[in-house]
Amino acid sequence: MNETILKSGTFGGNIIEGTAEVVRKREVSMLNLVEATYASCSRVPEHSHERALFCIVLHGNLEATHANKVRTLEPFSVEFLPPNHSHALFFPAITHAFCIDIPPQWLEMGEKYLLKLDNYAFAVGSLSWLLRRLYREFVMFDAASSLAIEGLTLEMLAEVSRLNVTAVNRKPPVWISQVVDLVHARYSDRLTLAEIAATVSVHPVHLAREFRRFQGCTVGEYIRRVRIEQACRELTDSTQSLATIAVSAGFADQSHFSKTFKRLVGMTPIQYRTAVEAR
Numbered sequence: 001m002n003e004t005i006l007k008s009g010t011f012g013g014n015i016i017e018g019t020a021e022v023v024r025k026r027e028v029s030m031l032n033l034v035e036a037t038y039a040s041c042s043r044v045p046e047h048s049h050e051r052a053l054f055c056i057v058l059h060g061n062l063e064a065t066h067a068n069k070v071r072t073l074e075p076f077s078v079e080f081l082p083p084n085h086s087h088a089l090f091f092p093a094i095t096h097a098f099c100i101d102i103p104p105q106w107l108e109m110g111e112k113y114l115l116k117l118d119n120y121a122f123a124v125g126s127l128s129w130l131l132r133r134l135y136r137e138f139v140m141f142d143a144a145s146s147l148a149i150e151g152l153t154l155e156m157l158a159e160v161s162r163l164n165v166t167a168v169n170r171k172p173p174v175w176i177s178q179v180v181d182l183v184h185a186r187y188s189d190r191l192t193l194a195e196i197a198a199t200v201s202v203h204p205v206h207l208a209r210e211f212r213r214f215q216g217c218t219v220g221e222y223i224r225r226v227r228i229e230q231a232c233r234e235l236t237d238s239t240q241s242l243a244t245i246a247v248s249a250g251f252a253d254q255s256h257f258s259k260t261f262k263r264l265v266g267m268t269p270i271q272y273r274t275a276v277e278a279r
Helices: 104-112 125-140 145-169 174-185 193-200 204-215 219-237 242-248 254-265 269-277
Strands: 004-006 020-028 031-038 042-049 052-059 062-066 069-073 078-081 087-091 095-102 121-123
Touching: 020 125, 020 145, 031 125, 031 145, 052 125, 052 219, 069 078, 078 125, 095 125, 095 145, 104 145, 121 125, 121 145, 125 145, 125 219, 125 254, 125 269, 174 193, 174 204, 174 219, 193 204, 193 219, 204 219, 219 242, 219 254, 219 269, 242 254, 242 269, 254 269
Parallel strands: 004 042
Antiparallel strands: 020 031, 031 095, 042 087, 052 078, 052 095, 062 069, 062 087, 078 121
16 A cells, blocks of 8 residues: 655544645644645545644544554644654544654754654643643734744653653553543542542552653642533533533532633633633
């Protein structure tokens, strides 16, 4: 089978006419940023990209096949594809995504600092939050956004390198995924570190240290992020009031919710809802 190699600024769905509709795009410091929607039940055959690529699902979901392994990218999941690494895509439903491709000069700069950027990465957590903050700059684009986008892109490359180095040096213990599953199942509860540690049968101090090592944040920060992710889904898919969304996500009140949301996402819940509705 002949593999399609996509030029800079061309993303998966664009190779099948009618599959993707570009919402907006920008070029910043040789970085190409594209926001697009993809048609339901569409497929993109195996292809690779000339340049490294970050992609985050904002709404909907897609199935990405890389190295014969299928991964489902749900809202806020991130895929990093190094240059000339092939993948295939399937969109079960209408999907809204944001992608940024990275020029060789940026990767060369990272390699000078010994960043490991030659492996595929699939992640949520810190990488997802960085890319969402970059998306906010992309949407709200003002005089400071170009500099912010450059800085966030460098942070994302550093995070990919950390993920790759961690994967090579040591696999996380099984209980890390158990903690993640527990938090996602009970994010609205008032979980304590001691309760979580007892559930997975490890000492709280050991849990705190190892969780930060493999997830890149504390357990408390991870819980806040999961709560905000749920709130983002509600802001996207429902017309519920901010107070209702705050309570269902596990926040004590709307004020605490709004302050946490702005700190993590970079915009207020109302601004986020407005940006999503404008797509």
